[in-house]
Amino acid sequence: MDMIKLLIIDDSALIRQMLTQMFSQVEDIEVVGTASDPLIARDKIKILNPDVLTLDVEMPRMDGVTFLRNLMRLRPMPVVMVSSLTHQGVEVTLQALALGAVDFVGKPKADEPCVLSDYADEIINKVRMAAKVKVQALEVSKPTQTPVMTGTQTNFKATHKIVALGSSTGGTEALKQLVKHLPANAPAILVAQHLPVAFSASFAKHVDEAGKMRACVAIDGQLILPGHIYIAPGDKHMRVVRDGFAYVCGLDNGPLVNRHKPSVEVLFQSVAENVGKNAIGVMLTGMGVDGAQAMLKMRDAGAVNIVQDEDSSIVWGMPGEAYKLGAAQYVLPLQKIAAQIMALA
Incomplete structure (x- = not known):
């Protein structure tokens, strides 16, 4: 050793x-x-x-x-x-x-x-x-040459696509890099990132400033709309709840799941149950296994899932576990995930 x-x-x-x-x-x-x-x-x-x-x-x-x-x-x-x-x-x-x-x-x-x-x-x-x-993975904050997608091909329906995204170690920067390359009318993104509650507002502000989409800390009952990023508060689980033809954020103060709150597992499970084939799942860099099992359930429910590849991840724990379970249809470097989201939207 x-x-x-x-x-x-x-x-x-x-x-x-x-x-x-x-x-x-x-x-x-x-x-x-x-x-x-x-x-x-x-x-x-x-x-x-x-x-x-x-x-x-x-x-x-x-x-x-x-x-x-x-x-x-x-x-x-x-x-x-x-x-x-x-x-x-x-x-x-x-x-x-x-x-x-x-x-x-x-x-x-x-x-x-x-x-x-x-x-x-x-x-x-x-x-x-x-x-x-890998020390070279710490260079993720460097700007890439990936073109910003126009998103003009996306026509949102009442039951529009929703992106459910989970991340942990390295995820704060990975998410900012991802949203840089998404258009203002990209599908709504719901984020379960492992962070203390004291970080929630500042993190949302940094994500909001990173690209054209609008980011905020999610509020219970908040309507989920295209072009917006909803970040789970650091002390709450977040779910997607169906309300007629619309989706809303559901927050609760339940027990830790996989030692985390918010838990990616909780978010992805709700998406599997309530969104089905209208969902796109994304697992970015992170330590542990949180969300991997529920991502497989998302795929079984008709979702198309993407995991960040090992080379571009700080830690290939959560995405690696999802890949091993067969939960993802795509394994992509970080700089190609935005384009794939828009191709699926």
Whole structure:
């Protein structure tokens, strides 16, 4: 078993100590060093040659995003951001993901020992996953030469096509890249992306600004219309509900499904039941298996499904699992998915 060499960068001595203690409990990750600011980290990277970094967002002398931008330009490597869930922290974290950070976690809270065990599991799994990422896949935010589809061939009916999309690790940037190449009258897209609720509004704003479609955080009972993207809130499951000849968003606060809320499984299951052959399923990059089984049910119900291919995915977990189950008719690189959606619309 290859040991993962980890460098922890955080200006808080307490956080550095807590994270070091968490990683000491597993045999496959070695904390080779810690740094209290990016300038110290820069020197330690040269000496210690770590495989993965955990990087605090807010630090003295140089903020985490500036450091990350320089790192990805000069020595690209997997980075897991450690961020507060304040509005400022959320915005900076989304910026870091755009620059190439693989994933993020919140700050551990020393005054909540009951949740530290779950936090340790989360950050350990994300560091393990980051160590497997192909560094070139972090270049996904570069603009592509794919032409924007005009969408003039699409005539929407009362029961118009709906795109149900699931994503996790790497999905925030993948979705933005996808919507850049969709026209304003593309089919409605419902998104289940694994994100904390504190990120929902900022993420929707970033997606809205990325292309011609309008994006928002979904509201319970909201009418689903072409040209709009409906993003599940970070603390709710989202379903597609049939209302006569129309579709509406249904939100609920049910239990976690596949350890997630929102769950892709819940969204896709509702689409299989209520949308059938009027659906297009899309599974983008993500860790785990959430949504794979329900995507197969979508196909059985008449939907046409697309999964992002392994080469363009940050993590080929969810799309890979859907592919193994035979849930998808198309396996495509990210830059070709928009054109395929419009061809099916």
